Amino acid sequence: MFVLSEKSYPCLLLYPVARLVFLTINIFLLSGCAIDNFGLVKVQHFENETVYIVSKEAWGAYLSSNEADARIMFGHMNRILLYPKNPSSSELPLDNLLTNLQQDHFIRTKNINMDAFNTRSPIAWITNNQGLIFNANQFRFGITLGLESRDAIRLPKDFEGVFAFKYSSNGKIQAYFYQQSSHD
Amino acid sequence: MRKLLIYGLLCSQLYGCPAKHLVYAHDTSIGIDVAASTEGTGRMMFGYDRDTFAIVPRKSDGEAMTLVSFGCVYAKGLSKVNFNHFVASGKAAKNIAQSGSGLTAINNALYGGKQECNQ
Numbered sequence: 001m002f003v004l005s006e007k008s009y010p011c012l013l014l015y016p017v018a019r020l021v022f023l024t025i026n027i028f029l030l031s032g033c034a035i036d037n038f039g040l041v042k043v044q045h046f047e048n049e050t051v052y053i054v055s056k057e058a059w060g061a062y063l064s065s066n067e068a069d070a071r072i073m074f075g076h077m078n079r080i081l082l083y084p085k086n087p088s089s090s091e092l093p094l095d096n097l098l099t100n101l102q103q104d105h106f107i108r109t110k111n112i113n114m115d116a117f118n119t120r121s122p123i124a125w126i127t128n129n130q131g132l133i134f135n136a137n138q139f140r141f142g143i144t145l146g147l148e149s150r151d152a153i154r155l156p157k158d159f160e161g162v163f164a165f166k167y168s169s170n171g172k173i174q175a176y177f178y179q180q181s182s183h184d
Numbered sequence: 185m186r187k188l189l190i191y192g193l194l195c196s197q198l199y200g201c202p203a204k205h206l207v208y209a210h211d212t213s214i215g216i217d218v219a220a221s222t223e224g225t226g227r228m229m230f231g232y233d234r235d236t237f238a239i240v241p242r243k244s245d246g247e248a249m250t251l252v253s254f255g256c257v258y259a260k261g262l263s264k265v266n267f268n269h270f271v272a273s274g275k276a277a278k279n280i281a282q283s284g285s286g287l288t289a290i291n292n293a294l295y296g297g298k299q300e301c302n303q
Contacts, residue, residue: 126267139223146215151257151267153208154223157241157249160274166294168303169265180276 021132021145033061037114045112048105050177052083054117068121068137075131081122082165084177097162097176106173123177124153124165203241206249208269210257211235234259252277252287256294256301266301268294 034041041058056079064071069079121138133144139154153165161179166172207223212234220226223239236257243249254270270290272280280286296302 135219140219140221142217142219142221142226144213144215144217144219146213146217147262148215148217149212149262149265151210151265153206153269153271155206155271155273157204157206157243159206160276162270162272162276162280164270164290164294165268166303167265167267169263172303178276180274 033063034058035063036065036118043114045109045114046106047085047109048107048175050085051175052085052117053106053173053175054081054083054114055079056081066118066137068139070137071133071135073129073131073133075129075133077131078128080126080173081117082124082175083117083120084123084163084179086179097164097178121154123155123163124175126151126167203239205239206241206251206271206273207237207239208253208255208271209235209237210259210265210267212259212262212265214262249273250277252280254290254294258300260300266303268301268303270294 033039037043037056039058039062040060041056041062044055046053046055056077058073058077060074062071062073062077069081127148127150129144129148130146133148135142135144151167153163155163159179162176163178164174164176166174203223205223209223213229214232215230217227217229217233227233238253238255240249240251250273252270252272254268256266256268258264258266270293280290292302294302
């Protein structure tokens with residue numbers, strides 16, 4: 001039970017915005033909290049021939065310590081991250097690119113070491129957040145109150161190869177990644 | 185974290201930093217958004233904002249990237265978004281650029297002549 005009194009929180013009573021933020025944080029803290037992959041967070045893992053997908057959905061307070069995703073948020077978060085596999089180029093002829101892309105071959109996998117993804121940067125991601133978000137990651141530093149949505153592809157500037165990505169907000173994802181080796 | 189903070193603040197002041205990544209992005213924000221960004225630009229926003237942009241960096245050796253890129257982004261309201269992209273660079277880009285039928289096939293796979301992009 002949270003009771004605001006002039007004696008204990010004089011500044012909150014003076015500043016309506018501060019009071020609103022304080023109440024929002026407390027409401028979401030009561031609804032649940034999570035840190036990375038632990039707590040009230042739903043984590044799923046999918047993969048196809050060339051790409052891993054990590055999907056996270058969290059409610060309440062959520063703290064992410066991943067360098068690419070460091071943030072504290074209070075509200076609802078839905079995040080889909082794509083990581084490349086490293087198959088040898090001989091297994092992935094470019095001729096099959098469009099065929100592979102058009103076929104949905106993502107399968108759900110379990111018993112994956114999720115910690116391995118914490119040190120890697122995703123090559124694409126889709127985020128939908130609602131609430132109060134404090135971003136402190138390598139892409140963004142700041143604060144958002146409300147709704148934020150971002151769909152992004154991010155490849156190294158020395159990347160040589162092919163990345164094809166199709167995403168629809170109805171949940172359909174198709175992706176294909178091919179990295180050219182230096183011997184090709 | 186301190187370096188990140190200083191870098192972020194510097195970036196917001198300088199209105200953009202040298203790009204280190206090839207980026208294609210589509211952003212939507214509603215509410216209050218105050219952010220510095222190492223990719224794209226910093227912003228202070230109140231209300232509604234939608235951005236679609238690409239950043240093409242120079243390679244480490246200072247040369248421009250060899251790039252073939254197709255993009256189709258469709259957004260309607262807040263809930264409907266289609267985000268299709270194809271990116272090829274280096275030798276793969278050269279090979280694809282020389283194939284007329286390949287370029288047509290990629291265009292059809294991503295765009296397909298549909299306003300809502302081919303899904």
